[in-house]
Amino acid sequence: MRAEDDLAFREYARSRSTTLRRTAYLLCGDWHLAEDLVQTALVKLYRSWARVRASPTFDNYTRQILVRCWLDERRRPWRRREQRDGIVPDTPYHDSPEGISDALLAALAKLPHKQRAAVVMRYCDDMSITDVAAAMRCSEGTVKSQTSRGLDALRQIVARPESAGRSS
Template sequence: MTLNWDSEFTQLYDRCNESMRFTAFLMCGNWHEAEDVLQSAFLKLYLAGPKLTDHSGIEGYLQQILVRTFIAERRRVRWRREKLTDALPDSLFVAPGAEDGLVVWEALSSMPARQRAVLVLRYWNDLSVEDVATALGCSTGTVKSQSSKGLQTLRHKLGPEFDPSRLGT
């Protein structure tokens, strides 16, 4: 069983690593934290894998672990939040036309973790309400209300002058 699971896990890792990494990045806001959350999620799945009786929905289970790990980290580690300093940060290179994406990204990264997770899963990963509810371990009503509140918060942070059609969506 262990050799079979090792092989299956390796294939799953090769297949899902990049998409799960980007999902983690969208939720976390930086690549370092995203890598940590993703590594923890893969480790949890690897340890639980031999105990699972059905591996048919393993990618969804991995996504569920990833989201729950992200939310747990946000609850547990408050010190990772931004700290005010007297010095300005280094300037960030911005590709031409990317300013609008950065504005949206900044607004999204300042939202509560659960709202951000719902918006990323629902609108970036294009998951159904039911799939998001499964990933977050909550009801579909919670997903709908968090989506509504998250979009309202995002619109408020972006302001009335922001035109979403500039994003190419």
């Protein structure tokens, strides 16, 4: 890669890493995994930087890479076998992304991964249906249905504690 391209990539990665990390956290709910996903996505972007740099939509391309990295991570066999119900000896660092409540993060964590990806990209990253479809490698109709189902599930998740409180 030419020195100018390398410098431009470094500047882009520096300026977008916080936003990408926030999106990754909203997808996976784990800051450490979010950092790994961003790193993997930036490595993949670096490989094709000279080709995609001139594109006016390379921000969408970067988010597409990030979402695909997360979906690939969810498919890994060792991830499915991992049990996360043990007690952690120390208190983990927990910092919600700016403007995102802990209740929303907890509700997002209960969604299936494709619904979660669709909701996060549509409403947290403000992406169009077309861009989300490209990122998820599916049709626009699938994005609409996954988003609709995800929003319905979020409404049910949020409404459950309120209804339990009223019956007492």
